[in-house]
Structure formats: C-alpha cells, structure tokens
Amino acid sequence: MLLLxxxxxxxxVTVALHDGExxxxxxxxxxxxxxxxxxxxxxxxxxxxAGLKLEALTGIVVGVGPGPYTGLRVGxxxxxxxxxxxxxxxxxxxxxxxxxxxxxxxxxxxxxTVATDARRKEVYWARYEDPRTRVGxxxxxxxxxxxxxxxxxxxxxxxxxxxxxxxxxxxEPEHQSAAALAALAAERLAAGAEFLPxxxxxxxxxxxxxxxxxxxxxxx
Amino acid sequence: xxxxxxxxGIETSCDETGVGVVRGTTLLADAxxxxxxxxxxxxxxxxxxxxxxxLEAMVPTIERALKEAGVSARDLDGIAVTAGPGxxxxxxxGVSAAKAxxxxxxxxxxxxxxxASHICVDQLEHGPLPEPTMALLVSGGHSSLLLAPDITSDVxxxxxxxxxxxxxxxxxxxxVLQLGFPGGPVIDRLAREGDxxxxxxxxxxxxxxxxxxxxxxxxxxxxxxxxxxxxxxAGEEVPVRDVAASFQEAVVDVLTRKAIRxxxxxxxxxxxxxxxxxxxxxxxxxxxxxCDDAGxxxxxxxxKLCTDNGAMVAALGAEMVKRNRPASDWDLSADSSLPVTDPxxxxxxxxxxxxxxxxHELSKDNLY
Ligand SMILES: [Zn+2]
Numbered sequence: 001m002l003l004l005x006x007x008x009x010x011x012x013v014t015v016a017l018h019d020g021e022x023x024x025x026x027x028x029x030x031x032x033x034x035x036x037x038x039x040x041x042x043x044x045x046x047x048x049x050a051g052l053k054l055e056a057l058t059g060i061v062v063g064v065g066p067g068p069y070t071g072l073r074v075g076x077x078x079x080x081x082x083x084x085x086x087x088x089x090x091x092x093x094x095x096x097x098x099x100x101x102x103x104x105x106x107x108x109x110x111x112x113t114v115a116t117d118a119r120r121k122e123v124y125w126a127r128y129e130d131p132r133t134r135v136g137x138x139x140x141x142x143x144x145x146x147x148x149x150x151x152x153x154x155x156x157x158x159x160x161x162x163x164x165x166x167x168x169x170x171x172e173p174e175h176q177s178a179a180a181l182a183a184l185a186a187e188r189l190a191a192g193a194e195f196l197p198x199x200x201x202x203x204x205x206x207x208x209x210x211x212x213x214x215x216x217x218x219x220x
Numbered sequence: 221x222x223x224x225x226x227x228x229g230i231e232t233s234c235d236e237t238g239v240g241v242v243r244g245t246t247l248l249a250d251a252x253x254x255x256x257x258x259x260x261x262x263x264x265x266x267x268x269x270x271x272x273x274x275l276e277a278m279v280p281t282i283e284r285a286l287k288e289a290g291v292s293a294r295d296l297d298g299i300a301v302t303a304g305p306g307x308x309x310x311x312x313x314g315v316s317a318a319k320a321x322x323x324x325x326x327x328x329x330x331x332x333x334x335x336a337s338h339i340c341v342d343q344l345e346h347g348p349l350p351e352p353t354m355a356l357l358v359s360g361g362h363s364s365l366l367l368a369p370d371i372t373s374d375v376x377x378x379x380x381x382x383x384x385x386x387x388x389x390x391x392x393x394x395x396v397l398q399l400g401f402p403g404g405p406v407i408d409r410l411a412r413e414g415d416x417x418x419x420x421x422x423x424x425x426x427x428x429x430x431x432x433x434x435x436x437x438x439x440x441x442x443x444x445x446x447x448x449x450x451x452x453x454a455g456e457e458v459p460v461r462d463v464a465a466s467f468q469e470a471v472v473d474v475l476t477r478k479a480i481r482x483x484x485x486x487x488x489x490x491x492x493x494x495x496x497x498x499x500x501x502x503x504x505x506x507x508x509x510x511c512d513d514a515g516x517x518x519x520x521x522x523x524k525l526c527t528d529n530g531a532m533v534a535a536l537g538a539e540m541v542k543r544n545r546p547a548s549d550w551d552l553s554a555d556s557s558l559p560v561t562d563p564x565x566x567x568x569x570x571x572x573x574x575x576x577x578x579x580h581e582l583s584k585d586n587l588y
Contacts, residue, residue, distance in 0.1 A: 037553045077278055
C-alpha cells in the first residue's frame with residue numbers, strides 16, 4: 001500500500017506519503033492564501049524525499065472539508081486528477097476526522113470537540129466520542145450558539161484557539177496534518193471501511209446576490 | 221516531437237469549463253461544460269457558483285476532450301492552462317487541475333494568458349497568424365485593441381474600455397428590456413428585425429480629443445435606459461426590436477471604426493476579432509464591410525471558438541511548445557489580473573522582473 005494524502009481545507013497545505021505502516025514523508029505549511037501555489041511543489045517534495053514516483057501510488061487520500069471553498073477545491077481537484085491519470089482510487093475523508101485522529105495520537109481519549117476556522121465569526125465543528133468516532137455530521141455555527149453543546153470537554157483545532165470563551169480547554173493539534181489523515185485512511189482501508197466521495201463539504205450555500213430589480217436612472 | 225505539438229488546454233476563467241486538444245494549428249477536440257444556466261437567475265456570473273461548477277466538471281471534461289480527440293494523454297507534448305486574467309477562484313480550479321495533470325503525466329505545463337488565447341484560437345480556423353496581427357477582443361469581461369507582433373512573447377495593448385466591457389453593456393440592456401441573461405444572443409436576434417437607424421444613440425469616446433483606441437459603453441447604456449424609461453413613463457410601448465438594433469449598431473459602429481483606424485495607423489493589413497461578442501452577427505457583417513472598404517483582411521473564428529473555450533488555450537500552448545518558450549513552474553499561481561503584456565507565465569528561471577502584486581490580488585478572494 002502506498003497512499004498520498006492531501007488536505008487543503010484549512011489554512012494548512014499538508015501532504016503525506018504513507019505505506020500502510022508508517023509515514024514515509026510529509027510536508028506541512030500554514031498559509032491560507034497560497035494553497036494553489038504550495039500544493040504541487042509539496043507533493044513533489046515528499047515524493048523526492050521518499051525516493052518514489054507518483055506511479056508507485058496505490059491510492060489518494062483527500063480531506064473533503066468542511067473548509068473555506070477556494071482552498072478546499074485545490075486539494076480536491078488535484079486528488080481527483082491524480083487518481084484519474086494513475087487509474088487508482090481516491091478516498092475522501094472528513095477533514096475534522098483527520099484532526100480528531102491526530103488529537104488521539106497527541107493523547108486525547110474521551111469525548112472532545114474538533115473546531116476549525118470557518119471565517120465570518122463561525123467555526124466548522126463536530127463532537128467526537130473518541131478519536132475515531134464522530135457524533136453526527138459536521139456543522140458550521142457561531143461559537144456562542146454551540147457553547148452549551150461543547151461545554152465541559154476539551155477541543156482541538158484552530159477554531160478552538162480562536163474562541164477561548166467557548167473552548168476554554170483548547171489542546172493540540174491546532175492544524176490539520178495529512179500524515180494523520182493518511183494513517184486514518186490506512187487503518188480504515190485495512191478494516192474495509194467506507195470512504196466519502198472526493199466531493200467538497202461546503203456546508204454553506206454560495207454567496208449570490210440576486211440583483212435588485214433594474215434601477216431607474218432618470219429622476220422622477 | 222515528430223511533427224506538430226499535441227497540446228491539451230484548460231480554460232476556467234469565467235463560467236465555462238473548457239478543455240481543448242490541438243495538434244499545431246489543427247483542432248482535434250473542444251469540450252465545454254457551461255454553468256451559464258445556473259447564473260441566469262442572478263443576471264450575471266456568480267463567482268462561487270462558477271467555481272463549484274468547475275470543480276464538478278473538470279475531470280469529466282478533460283476525459284471527454286481526450287476521447288473526442290482520439291489521442292492518448294501519454295502522447296501529449298504539453299498541458300496549457302489559463303493562468304489569468306479572470307475570476308480568481310474559478311481560475312484556481314483549472315490551474316490546479318492542469319498542474320496535477322501535467323505532473324502525473326510528466327509533461328511540461330504552460331500557464332497562458334486568456335486574452336492572447338482568444339487571439340491565437342484563430343490559427344485553428346484560418347491558419348498561422350500574420351505577424352503582426354491587430355486584434356479586437358470583445359466579450360462580457362473585456363474590450364480591447366491589441367497589437368501582437370508575436371502572440372507567444374509580444375502583445376501590446378493599444379486601447380481598452382474605460383468602464384463597461386461591450387458584452388456587459390449587452391447584458392445590462394437586455395436586463396432593462398427584461399430579455400434575460402446572457403443578453404448578447406437575444407439582442408442580436410431581435411435586432412435583425414429592428415431598424416438600426418431608428419434611434420440615434422451616442423457613440424462613446426469618438427470625439428476628436430478622445431483617446432483614439434479606448435472604448436466607453438457606460439454612457440450609451442445610460443442613454444438607452446433613459447430612452448426606454450421615457451417611453452414607459454409616457455405610457456407608450458417600447459419598440460424592443462428597434463431599441464435592440466439601434467443599441468447594437470452604436471456598439472459595433474464604435475468597435476469597428478476604432479479597430480480599422482488602429483490597423484491604418486499601425487500599417488497592419490489584418491484584423492482579428494475574438495471574444496464572445498465576436499459571435500454577434502452585426503459586428504461580423506459591419507467589420508467585413510469596413511475591412512473590405514479599407515483593404516484589410518478580416519479574420520473572425522466561428523462563434524464557438526469566439527466564446528471562452530479550451531481549444532484557444534491549447535492553440536496558444538501549442539504555439540509556446542513550437543517556439544520553445546519556457547514552461548511554467550509547479551508553483552504557478554492563478555493570477556486574476558495577469559497583464560495582457562504577459563502572453564504566458566514562464567518559470568522563475570526565465571521570468572522577467574515584474575512587480576505586479578499577486579498577493580494583494582489573491583488575498584481578496586482566495587478563501588471566500
Ligand atoms: Zn474570454
């Protein structure tokens with residue numbers, strides 16, 4: 001098994017190679033504005049570091065969000081294109097599940113929350129029973145509106161750092177890691193578990209202002 | 221390569237997901253997926269709606285183009301993609317796909333300019349471009365007069381619109397007349413049954429002291445709207461066909477007059493017209509008439525090649541390969557304001573210095 005994992009759903013541009021047992025190489029950069037520029041050179045770098053070619057891959061793992069749209073699409077279209085050219089499967093995973101899995105590796109066990117920055121004073125979030133078990137579907141909300149539902153448990157992700165009044169017990173990790181996403185995928189593949197299609201979890205409708213009726217230009 | 225370069229081109233600068241395949245100056249495939257219907261109810265292109273549609277359509281459209289062309293991806297000599305100008309989020313989908321595609325196939329990547337591609341597409345219709353070529357590009361996003369001594373390396377802007385693009389004016393007048401979106405095709409159709417001389421609408425920037433090659437359509441738009449309102453306020457019926465014909469005449473009169481003047485001033489005997497508005501039947505016929513009178517050879521591609529498509533990007537990419545222009549780097553960015561003077565975006569080792577502020581432009585839109 002040789003998996004290439006990419007995730008561009010958060011400010012992190014993160015890429016990892018995983019052979020089913022361990023991470024062979026990874027690249028993590030945090031720059032919310034340059035996903036498009038950074039992703040391909042990162043892929044090139046991890047392959048070179050591992051001394052491997054793209055043709056050796058057996059599958060692509062991609063974080064499908066939720067995440068701010070423009071960056072999110074960079075990872076998804078890259079993953080789908082690679083998979084098509086190479087004739088290998090693309091495995092979609094919820095980005096928050098990757099963070100939860102990484103939180104487990106960092107020592108969290110019990111119930112906790114994962115929250116990422118959704119901008120516009122909102123967070124993408126989900127509750128977890130344990131690092132492998134999400135409770136329900138991810139959502140996008142204003143932190144104050146979910147304060148009761150996330151009270152009393154620790155939280156991970158940048159969304160938790162941004163709103164300490166709602167997430168007073170913020171823990172590591174802050175940023176998404178493709179290495180964790182790849183490890184989770186390897187585990188799920190070995191267990192024969194299902195994956196998500198490589199389609200984005202936007203959780204918001206596009207901003208589209210229907211133009212107001214034609215404005216009169218002559219003074220009445 | 222044994223003969224002429226085989227290039228796949230990807231275009232996602234606005235609402236069309238286009239993928240074309242060309243061999244040299246021969247068109248092999250031109251696959252398009254359009255999200256225009258999704259924008260119609262908004263009366264204009266909604267960037268986020270376009271970007272979402274590009275993501276869905278990207279890989280299937282690439283596959284369709286290759287199938288249509290009957291070639292194997294392994295045989296390609298390069299992958300070209302519109303690097304700009306255009307909608308930032310929309311461009312980014314195509315640029316990301318092109319990079320992944322080129323990287324996975326081990327082929328060179330060419331980030332090219334959307335405007336230069338609109339010019340170069342005519343090679344697929346009428347053979348190699350004369351050098352220099354005078355080009356009038358008119359669409360919903362641009363209206364410019366360009367002089368291209370070498371379409372791969374030297375494109376000079378002579379003039380451009382100072383307010384609305386010509387296609388934008390068509391859309392706005394169609395809205396005032398409640399004809400729906402996009403406005404170009406419906407106004408063209410109605411105008412055929414109207415009298416272009418019925419109403420004498422203003423010709424912007426045609427005074428003796430005005431910039432010779434710049435355009436302005438904002439005043440015209442307002443004049444047409446006022447005229448329609450006056451009719452409505454008087455309780456009279458608006459003669460939609462005459463308004464459409466007279467408005468259209470005002471636009472194409474100015475466009476062709478300035479283009480012919482530029483040809484004469486620069487001593488260029490070829491005029492190329494491209495962009496979505498070049499599909500307008502009156503623009504085509506008036507341009508032909510005036511070029512014939514002036515002894516200028518007119519080149520206008522068929523309407524499908526005038527609107528945004530992937531074949532035009534492939535056509536310019538093939539020319540880049542043929543002339544040994546340097547490929548782009550893997551960190552190629554989608555540049556929503558790529559200057560028309562940059563026909564392509566060569567890799568860092570070959571890039572000429574230009575201080576154009578990419579980060580500023582991207583920061584506006586990258587996340588939302
Ligand atoms: Zn265009």
